[in-house]
Amino acid sequence: MKKRVPLTGNAAAAEAMRQINPDVVAAYPITPQTEIMMTFAEFVADGLVDTELVTVESEHSAMSACVGAAAAGARVMTATSAQGLALMHEVVYIASALRLPIVMCVVNRALSAPINIHCDHADTMAERDSGWIQIYSETAQEVYDHTILALKLAEHEDVRLPVMVCQDGFITSHGVEPVEVLDDDVVKNFIGEFKPWYPLLDTDNPKTYGALDLFDYYFEHKRQQFEAMKNVPRVYEEAAKELSKITGRQYPKVEGFFLDDADYVIVVMSSTAGTTKYVVKEMRKEGKKVGLLKVRLYRPFPKEEIASLLDGRKAVAVLDRAYSIGAEAPLFCEIKSALYDAKVKPQLASYVYGLGGRDTPPSLIRSVFEDLISGNISKEEKYLGVRE
């Protein structure tokens, strides 16, 4: 029996974690992720989960404890935001390189300085090359669904890579939405039992993690990581299909909205996709051939799907809630790269928006579509909603 309950994005993540019932959670509270750990700590205190909750002194320790626990053979989860993720950075690479299927709920928040607690994607974009899978969520429902999906994906025999499930700080994390929650045993059956590859606690078979690996073998071990990530699209599709059968919702790697006949397309991730859907519907009523392409799976980047979906469009605007100062914004850069092989390349426009939680109302999204329609397109990166 599915039930519909009002949950924030954070509470949705915590609820998924309760149902997953991980062996170990090591985390440190940070705004706007705090509510995930607060809620989950209540579940631990109330005896609703069997989890060993390790309250550490920093995020560097949080991820280190997660790595240790996962190497020991535990099913491990954590959560963080912004500076917390930045502090984890060193160990984030270690988790993926040691092929430990940790699932981390990341509540996207701007990186300091200036200090800011609100949403942008600079924190997870800084980890895009780390070897983690990244899934971006538009709604609290997606946070819930993606977290369960992420666990299945991470632990798959052909993958064994950690996953970040991202949601927009405050906008999604603190907004209450109706969320359809599955029965506990349905989630339990979906994720199945975790069988670690080389658990350190299997003391009859001693092994070493993290040994020195120099010019003679390091490259081969990296090559294995590249290969594991190449398996993700196939495994993701299988897992997403299986979850869809249970929930009735779809989880395509990239999602089109009024895309089939759209001449003018906005590409965006997370909650702003919701705003864009609203604007698309309004402008469609006015007869404008506009559409949305939402990127759900950002790592591995679904290059082929994106290239085929954008091939032949008149103009495409890529909206980045992040930046690469001195180069093109990350999502734009990769969309542009994906379109290198397109037969008919659309005109491309890059917009950086919403930094530090700057509100991005429908009027701004509409202004982007109007730029595309009127041909107000330049090679310059534009800043949406900044005071010039």
Next chain:
Amino acid sequence: MSLKGWRDLPPAGVILEAGNASKYKTGTWRSIRPVWDVSKCISCFMCWLHCPDGSILVKDGKVAGINYDYCKGCGVCASICPKSAIEMKPESLFEEGEK
């Protein structure tokens, strides 16, 4: 020893064989080597106690020399020896073709 390709290695650099560090001969890292003088040595075992690589050889309860397969040339033994029975010498003196 031929090196394995990525398909033939356990993932993540995990080593499945316990105690295989002895196969990794780290003596090649050395730039200076301890040279032991048996005539000065009193077998006090100070070098044996302090060697971080367990490279002081012992036979019949006495110091018997240095294991150059693993000695990295840190010089702790020479520094700690109360009888100056160990002297650090440049590795270049022992290269083939030279003396």
